[in-house]
Amino acid sequence: MHDFTYKNNQLYCEHVRVSDIVSRVGTPAYIYSRKTFMDHIRKIQKAFRSLNPLICFSMKANSNLAILRTMVREGAGLDIVSGGELYRAKRVQCPPGKIVFAGVGKTENEIRDALRYGILFFNVESIPELELIQKIAGAMRRKARVSLRINPDVDSRTHHYVTTGKKETKFGLDLRTAEEIFSHRDRYPALEFCAIHVHIGSQIVIWDPFVQAFKKVLAFTEDLERMGGKIRFLNLGGGWGAVYHKEKPQTADQLAKKIAPLFKGRRFELVFEPGRFISANGGILVTRTTYVKQTPVRNFAIVDAGMNDLIRPSLYDAYHEICPLVRKSGTSKRIYDVVGPICESGDFLAKGRTLQKIEAGDYLAVMSAGAYGFTMSSNYNSRPRSCEVLVDGRKFKVVRKRETYASLVAGEAF
Ligand code: LLP
Numbered sequence: 001m002h003d004f005t006y007k008n009n010q011l012y013c014e015h016v017r018v019s020d021i022v023s024r025v026g027t028p029a030y031i032y033s034r035k036t037f038m039d040h041i042r043k044i045q046k047a048f049r050s051l052n053p054l055i056c057f058s059m060k061a062n063s064n065l066a067i068l069r070t071m072v073r074e075g076a077g078l079d080i081v082s083g084g085e086l087y088r089a090k091r092v093q094c095p096p097g098k099i100v101f102a103g104v105g106k107t108e109n110e111i112r113d114a115l116r117y118g119i120l121f122f123n124v125e126s127i128p129e130l131e132l133i134q135k136i137a138g139a140m141r142r143k144a145r146v147s148l149r150i151n152p153d154v155d156s157r158t159h160h161y162v163t164t165g166k167k168e169t170k171f172g173l174d175l176r177t178a179e180e181i182f183s184h185r186d187r188y189p190a191l192e193f194c195a196i197h198v199h200i201g202s203q204i205v206i207w208d209p210f211v212q213a214f215k216k217v218l219a220f221t222e223d224l225e226r227m228g229g230k231i232r233f234l235n236l237g238g239g240w241g242a243v244y245h246k247e248k249p250q251t252a253d254q255l256a257k258k259i260a261p262l263f264k265g266r267r268f269e270l271v272f273e274p275g276r277f278i279s280a281n282g283g284i285l286v287t288r289t290t291y292v293k294q295t296p297v298r299n300f301a302i303v304d305a306g307m308n309d310l311i312r313p314s315l316y317d318a319y320h321e322i323c324p325l326v327r328k329s330g331t332s333k334r335i336y337d338v339v340g341p342i343c344e345s346g347d348f349l350a351k352g353r354t355l356q357k358i359e360a361g362d363y364l365a366v367m368s369a370g371a372y373g374f375t376m377s378s379n380y381n382s383r384p385r386s387c388e389v390l391v392d393g394r395k396f397k398v399v400r401k402r403e404t405y406a407s408l409v410a411g412e413a414f
Contacts, residue, residue, distance in 0.1 A: 001243055002281040003033040004367065009327035011365055013391040018286060019325050021389055021396055022363060027288040028305035028386040030374050032062075032399075034070060035392070036282035037370070040252075041074055044274065047256035051263055053270035054120075056100050058238050059085050061275030061371035062283070066390050066399035068092040071278075077120070079238070079273035083110040090117065100235060100271060102149065102199070104129075104170050111136050120271075121145035123197040123235060125172055130181065130188060137190035147195030147235055148178045152216040156201035156209040156239065159316050165200025165213055172198070175220055182224050193229060195271075196221050199237025202276060205249040207258045210239075214262055221268075234263070235271040242280035244368050245319040252277075276371040283370020285310050285386070286325065287349075289362045290341070299336045301358045306340020307347040308380040310366060310373050314346045322350045325363040331356050338364065342381050374400075382408055 003014045011018045013033050021031055044055055056077040059068060063085060068078065069092040077098025078089045089099050096118040101110075104125045111133055114122065124130050124146045137144035151172030154165045164171040173181070185193055200213045214236060221231050236259075241249030250258075263270060287305035294300075312318035322338055334357055338350040349366055358364070377385050384403035389396050 047252035058275030149197040162202035195233035197235040205241035240277040280371035
């Protein structure tokens with residue numbers, strides 16, 4: 001599942017000892033395994049090879065240029081949601097025909113830039129957005145390819161913050177509205193309605209919501225084709241779960257077994273937008289214990305990474321396994337809350353974990369931090385953001401420098 005393993009009680013990333021990296025770059029540090037990322041992309045390519053989908057890595061999960069470039073070189077495209085993400089896509093020379101653009105709030109400038117670059121299509125989420133794209137494309141005398149993102153009203157049974165396919169959420173178009181848009185498509189002469197999009201949520205560990213949603217997409221697409229439409233692409237979104245703890249998400253093979261038969265023999269070109277599945281298990285966040293504090297009711301390991309570095313535990317109550325960089329033999333185990341230095345009780349990385357005895361100076365790895373880790377980090381409490389390191393076999397490279405105090409205030413004036 002990943003390439004972080006113990007050899008002689010020391011944690012390694014591929015063939016590099018994690019403590020060797022940390023002694024060079026300090027903590028907190030995000031450390032990524034190139035091989036783990038590649039393995040996950042290849043698993044998808046292999047499982048779905050009969051359908052030959054375009055895999056657009058959802059860069060909100062991990063947008064470091066070095067990682068994006070590796071993905072693009074592997075043939076992947078990119079799923080973007082902002083002008084900033086488009087900028088990153090251009091920086092790694094992602095072919096425009098492999099970029100899909102989602103999000104409920106695309107601005108005029110973002111739409112113009114994406115049109116100019118010639119992206120594959122916009123995943124459109126509302127009528128006002130459609131009208132704006134029409135206006136901009138018309139003025140630019142361009143044809144904009146659009147994909148209607150439908151909201152299939154399917155429960156993906158995941159955390160409610162990352163559920164996107166229920167009708168109460170802000171995402172997508174209900175089927176009636178989407179159909180109405182389509183029947184009045186001559187109102188949008190600058191648009192080419194060439195795709196349907198669906199994305200029902202994130203960290204989905206069961207297959208039936210996907211099948212339910214995709215069946216709705218197919219039935220809907222057939223309706224549109226009866227109305228004379230020509231749908232070339234089906235963008236089936238992302239959302240495939242990764243392993244954090246005891247959950248047993250679908251493997252790419254298992255998903256393909258359920259999903260591929262739905263599309264076999266049909267002429268649609270498929271797009272997938274996985275983020276977490278590809279990158280979650282390929283990254284860790286390494287942190288150093290500053291103090292161990294005992295209170296009458298808790299043992300706290302106070303570490304130098306906090307919710308500004310990894311917000312998932314605080315925001316979603318997410319579970320990330322904690323592993324020591326060095327396994328000590330013969331020490332007793334204790335129960336710890338692993339907490340950051342930030343002035344909020346919500347600032348924790350793990351609670352109630354049974355771990356080997358921790359002392360000040362000990363290093364811990366927060367596992368499965370390669371998706372929605374660094375990308376969601378912030379400067380809260382004026383903390384410089386961590387560095388990022390990419391390991392490839394026996395080599396490692398700092399692919400983002402640690403921020404400095406000067407970079408914290410860059411752009412401010414007084
Ligand atoms: N496509 C669309 C349109 C999306 O909105 C997302 C994620 C993806 C693809 C990729 O989803 P994935 O395959 O990674 O599940 N910050 C949260 C996750 C937010 C997901 C947002 N949308 C977390 O840390 O759990």
